[in-house]
Amino acid sequence: MANRKKKPTLDRRSNCPVACVLDLVGDKWTLLVVRDLALGVTHFEEFLDSPEKIATNILSDRLKRLQAAGYITKETEPADKRKSIYTFTERGKELKTLMGLLARWGLKNIPNTSAEHPEL
Amino acid sequence: MANRKKKPTLDRRSNCPVACVLDLVGDKWTLLVVRDLALGVTHFEEFLDSPEKIATNILSDRLKRLQAAGYITKETEPADKRKSIYTFTERGKELKTLMGLLARWGLKNIPNTSAEHPEL
DNA sequence: CGGCTTTCATTGCATTTTGCAAGGTATCAT
């Protein structure tokens, strides 16, 4: 085991916390999926109903990523095995707080934004 | 002037504050530019020194966007007209707080992140 | 069973964005 550096979580652009957060959620869709999850959405089809109209391939990809990163789990609903149920892991619940921070910043700083769901 | 609706800030995906924030900074680079500005970077070349190694065309584009959106200004340095100085507008300073929120969330929730500049 | 619907996901293809290297212009230094 000569050159086994200790797996430094590579393909990171840097160890700057800002850069790492952007590597995780720095795109136009991931946090919208998080928003919907926070609002109680659990099924694939429900995400498609949100007003931003995410495409199915993007949604599929983002759910996979979030799952791979350990922020959500995917389970088959026992009563109907066609359905999958997506939910936050404990760790994933922190994403809700992140999304909430963004939401509050947006409400304060971007004109004409409105919170459909003030509880966030 | 019949059909001059009042320019409803279109090309928005929705009026959800999360979606609007993502329309502004939902990419891998914009907030890194904001970070550098917050750290005192003012010249084009300095942004290129950051460890994430942004490409010149992307940097040029992001500076333009931030300027177009009224968050930063671009001025020519009087003493050396080759140089441009990029600085936050009053409104742009709010981007620092947004970036700071992300940074703190990342430090707390993403392993092996380190703050080079704890003042943020 | 046999056909039809629902749910989740993939595929193909056009468009857009990114990444990288090279080139270009204006300004400055000697």
Next chain:
DNA sequence: ATGATACCTTGCAAAATGCAATGAAAGCCG
């Protein structure tokens, strides 16, 4: 005048996105 510096653009390959269409597995219902 020559060369270096600062900012930006261009060209082109690679990747991500948007979209419509297609699958596959599971359920529903005669």
